Amino acid sequence: MSIDFPPVLEHLSLFLNALFSNKVVLTILLAFFILGVKYALVKTVRNRAISKGKDKRDLVNNIKNFINFVMLFLLLSLWAGELQNFALSIAAFAVAIVLATREFIQCVIGFFYLASTRPFRIGDWVQVGEIVGEVSETDWMKSTLLEVDIHKYEYTGKTLFIPNNAMITNTIKNLNFLKRYATHHFNITRDQSVNPYLFIDQLQAKAELYCADFKEVAYRYSQTIERRLDVKIAGPDPHINVSTSDVGDSVVTVAIFCPTERAIEIEQKLIKDFMTMWFAARRSGNVLSFQNELDEKNNIDDSAK
Structure with a gap:
């Protein structure tokens, strides 16, 4: 029994073309591939950090944010035409959409503010308003802090999630020198x-x-x-x-x-x-007797008179 390879390759080529021409399927494959790469990189970095006894949480956080940015950029590029048509169709509602999502937009702006100014790194102790904690993770919407009792220099066991827009409106104090x-x-x-x-x-x-x-x-x-x-x-x-x-x-x-x-x-x-x-x-008797001092003072005053 012989196999006719050219027809098989032709059918395979047609199947792949149909597969990759479907943007929904391509989006799912692209997302799974990028998330798999992110998982593998993060796991590798964490395992090496554990074996060497080093704190690599800042590097892990940067890898996560970078890969998320790459995935978002690729997906936006893939669906650019559809998004453009969708944006034109809802131009009349743009103001309403901006007002409805302004908190989320401010959080994204806050993320870029933190990424550009770098007021702290993962693992630093920071104070935001009245909140003090160790930064454990940051993403596009929030910063995660492990609450610290600044008077006892120990963790309280509470995890705090602070929206990134709060990082713009509140003073950020970097207390990293107090960590050691x-x-x-x-x-x-x-x-x-x-x-x-x-x-x-x-x-x-x-x-x-x-x-x-x-x-x-x-x-x-x-x-x-x-x-x-x-x-x-x-x-x-x-x-x-x-x-x-x-x-x-x-x-x-x-x-x-x-x-x-x-x-x-x-x-x-x-x-x-x-x-x-x-x-x-x-x-031992080294006690200050105020009554004796007062009596002595009164006797001196009486003698003077």
Whole structure:
């Protein structure tokens, strides 16, 4: 049995011509092919990032957005004639369509604004209005943030979806330098029954001890921040100041430049040391007796008279 190849090839050619002349079928094939390429590239980059222990979320996000742009461009080119005829047929309703879709148009404009100005990258900590989070993904309509408690430097577990038009109307603060190291401030308030200057030097020594293992790294990191921002920042040595509150209590303010993941740990250690020293000073008799001071002052005034 022999096969007549020319007729078979001719039928195959006719089938392929009919297949590729159908724009609907071609659109489906093109979409499946591009989405398959995107999936393969993203999976390859993620696997390599995991094997090397690197954060490649920014590269993955850029690949996704670029391939989506290529697919949209090709599909628009394929259906350009039909879209042109459709646009001419609804020219009278163009204003209504723009008003109905203005939020979506603003989001797309916001995406191009973010892509051109690059106020942040994937993995950066940012503050948009009152919202603080780590950027995990961006697309044409929204930016996805993992919410961060800026006071505790930890994730809250919430995922935030911010429309891109909000990135234009709100101030964007890039907090990326706080992701690794931060100047952490906290206050310790007690009454004035004990003079905090009796043990403030000991507390300073404790703070320097807790920061000793990362002091060199903190110094280099602070120098890097100062060079990039062209400003002088506090650190890396701990600073302790004593002041008074509105009601006359003693307020000890501590500022430490430390890794964000250790800020709360060091804070708790210093508060524990402060309380231990404060109560020890109180038990040892280093207590400010305001009544005795007042009586002494009254006796001096009586003697003067």
